[in-house]
Amino acid sequence: MSAGVSIQDAAAECPLVSIGVTVEIGGVPIELQTSDRVFREIIEERYAGFVNPCAVPACRFEIELTAKQVPSDEDVSVIRRGSTWCLQRGDFRAEWDLERKQGWIRQCANPYSIDSVLRITHSLLLAMEGGFQMHASSAIRNGRAFLFAGVSGAGKTTTVRLAPHDAVVLTDEISYVRKTENGYRAYGTPFAGELARPGANASAPVQRVCLLKQSQENRVRPVKQAEAIRALMRHVLFFAQDDELVERVLDAVMHFASNVEVVEMEFTPDRRAWEMVR
């Protein structure tokens, strides 16, 4: 689905389309329903490259907007009660019933709140099937995905900003990783960091994870599996206070590290760094 598709256009193409906006990130469609026209337009614009009115939603959220503006600096709480996930932070509350595939969100008209709900929901869905979210930039080159992970300032945004024309930037902030029959696949996301530009709605099999380290020279060093697992775990984003899912995430990262090459990539912040990414 091309970027900028409006609900009206989609309705003409897909007779079964609902009044909500279906946002498909990482191949997981989530329908966001709101009766507020202005907020719906904000959603459509914010996730423009990821709107897919024809997708069958994995879950639907009905959004109730509140007038009260609340700061978002509170810790997030994500707990499960029976089949219902309860999400809460200062700026939003949400519930999502796994069995009914439906839920609600109460928030003010702040798009960062809906970003957070989507990311948390995706983190749960990914974890349930052996995937995860990683605080990493990523790009596709020669049909394979490369992830660039590192602490703040390590060069996640710099790396993709320097990407050559033949590379497709998936994100400079948060990468989605899903398990497939043959390995793992990385997906682009609309969640932008310093680049302030959404990633491409594209995906590719994961070739390599590069643990970034800015340096005076360009060099790749293989990383042993135990070190790779510890490093990857530091960059995995997971929010739920849930024993079972925490076990799954840890197992997923261990399996990922035993099946995907993880290297330390020392790089100079210029285009020569991409000679190592192929």
Add this chain to the structure above:
Amino acid sequence: MKECYVARSRSVAARQLGEEMVIMSAADSTLFNLNPVATLIWKAADGQTPLTRIVEEQICPEFEVEEGEALRDAEQFVRELAAHGILLLAEFPIAETNAESDRKL
């Protein structure tokens, strides 16, 4: 001195990597890496064995350290992990309902 019993919390995921242990807290997804000594204490923390016995029978023979020093280090380690909620401490044996069983290790 009072006896100290230690037990693994149920709300963690723990996996062994060689001689070390990676532990993820379910409460806040914090990650802990345990070195070989700490891993041995973690694995022995069944809630029934006092820490002094763990140190005396497992740490000292394995790592050839002086018992008093090993016990001080072990006490500091278990207090730190207990502060993060991934180990339980008590002056009496700890029932398995509160602690992780050996099944998942």
